[in-house]
Amino acid sequence: MKVNNEFYLLIKTVPGLEDIAAMEVKNLLGNVDKIIVRPHGIMGRILVKVSISPFRFCRILNEKAKSIEKVVVLLGMYKVSRTKKGLEDIYEVVKASKFSNFLTPHDSFGVRPSREGKHEYTSLDIGKVGGDAVIDEMKEVYGLRPAVNLKHPSIIIYCDVVGDTCMIGIDTTGDMALHKRGYRVFDHPAALRPTIAYAMIKIANVKEGEILLDPFCGGGTILIEAARLYRSLKIFGLDIFAENIKGAYLNAISAGVAEKIAFIVGDATKLDKIFNINIDKIICNPPYGIRQLRGEKRKEIPRLYDKFLLSASKILADDGLICIITPKKKTIKLAIEKSELQICHEREIYHGGLKAHIFTLKKQK
Ligand SMILES: C[S@@+](CC[C@H](N)C(=O)[O-])C[C@H]1O[C@@H](n2cnc3c(N)ncnc32)[C@H](O)[C@@H]1O
Numbered sequence: 001m002k003v004n005n006e007f008y009l010l011i012k013t014v015p016g017l018e019d020i021a022a023m024e025v026k027n028l029l030g031n032v033d034k035i036i037v038r039p040h041g042i043m044g045r046i047l048v049k050v051s052i053s054p055f056r057f058c059r060i061l062n063e064k065a066k067s068i069e070k071v072v073v074l075l076g077m078y079k080v081s082r083t084k085k086g087l088e089d090i091y092e093v094v095k096a097s098k099f100s101n102f103l104t105p106h107d108s109f110g111v112r113p114s115r116e117g118k119h120e121y122t123s124l125d126i127g128k129v130g131g132d133a134v135i136d137e138m139k140e141v142y143g144l145r146p147a148v149n150l151k152h153p154s155i156i157i158y159c160d161v162v163g164d165t166c167m168i169g170i171d172t173t174g175d176m177a178l179h180k181r182g183y184r185v186f187d188h189p190a191a192l193r194p195t196i197a198y199a200m201i202k203i204a205n206v207k208e209g210e211i212l213l214d215p216f217c218g219g220g221t222i223l224i225e226a227a228r229l230y231r232s233l234k235i236f237g238l239d240i241f242a243e244n245i246k247g248a249y250l251n252a253i254s255a256g257v258a259e260k261i262a263f264i265v266g267d268a269t270k271l272d273k274i275f276n277i278n279i280d281k282i283i284c285n286p287p288y289g290i291r292q293l294r295g296e297k298r299k300e301i302p303r304l305y306d307k308f309l310l311s312a313s314k315i316l317a318d319d320g321l322i323c324i325i326t327p328k329k330k331t332i333k334l335a336i337e338k339s340e341l342q343i344c345h346e347r348e349i350y351h352g353g354l355k356a357h358i359f360t361l362k363k364q365k
Helices: 018-028 055-062 086-096 123-142 192-205 221-227 241-256 298-315 329-338
Strands: 004-014 034-035 045-050 068-079 108-116 155-162 165-171 212-213 234-239 261-265 278-282 314-326 341-351 355-365
Touching: 004 018, 004 055, 018 034, 018 045, 018 108, 018 192, 034 341, 055 068, 055 261, 086 123, 086 165, 108 314, 123 155, 155 241, 165 341, 192 221, 192 278, 192 341, 212 221, 221 234, 221 241, 221 261, 221 278, 221 341, 234 241, 234 329, 241 261, 261 329, 298 314, 298 329, 314 329, 314 341, 329 355
Parallel strands: 108 155, 212 234, 212 278, 234 261, 278 314
Antiparallel strands: 004 045, 004 068, 034 045, 068 165, 155 165, 314 355, 341 355
């Protein structure tokens, strides 16, 4: 969206983690004019106002940001109907976005439509009317029709309808969203999104020189994200299954950080038998039984959480923190009540279509 030589970047992130993404964006871009978190109440979106070269700012974010999934140069944000008439609205607003300022008739383009909420039309319908609008506007300006290429377009047009808001722009990230880091050679069935792992590391306020442990490390996402962010952390990863530890090690090799992490096959309910040092930060994503894993039974989850928190509190440094994500709010709260820990931060996020809760815990004084 260009207003008096000012552009807005639209950034997509995990719903519930917008503040963390906004902080990272501010740190990476320096003096941005304005950041709007959840514009029009839309979760998982941030608007960033920049006064010059929007594509240069996008490049920085696409190369460096760890908490965001997509960066779009926004050309318009409009209200559209949720009924069938919405398709006419979308045609008009895409046309008004003037893609002819960014596209020549010799470029190919593809519209990537997305939709959240209830509408009397589908994403495919949005893609079709959006494409027609771009072609018609280009024909009016150049008298020529640009080629549509849905597989490998030179310009990807972003057209996202959330409720009654339509956001239109140029997708500068491409089809490989930024949370797909590329180091995952071992695909754990319940792997955490690296963007969420990054956010948990920030929520736990991890600092250089500290000792970090993920006692349910699976494919190692939290450990690898931490190792990529800090130079002098001591990092430990534990999982009860040797095959996961092997996989996490392969992922760490692929990410170039294997020498920074000590991997152990072990039981997270017996941490005090495994570690004879104090741990500053424990960050984890324990099993929750929805995505089935070998050896886990739903009814055993409450016992696992109780025993884990009991043993974790024994090795946690006095000013240490535990940051834990789980969809099992009641179960973890009951386990916290039974432990000698207290909640110091709590938030709700959405991942993989599930609501999950992040709790940060400290020792009771
Ligand atoms: C939700 S997954 C963690 C996924 C991980 N964060 C990732 O990104 O790949 C939970 C992991 O806990 C492990 N686990 C289950 N019970 C355990 C126990 N008692 N001690 C240690 N690890 C356990 C499982 O093998 C599984 O890999």
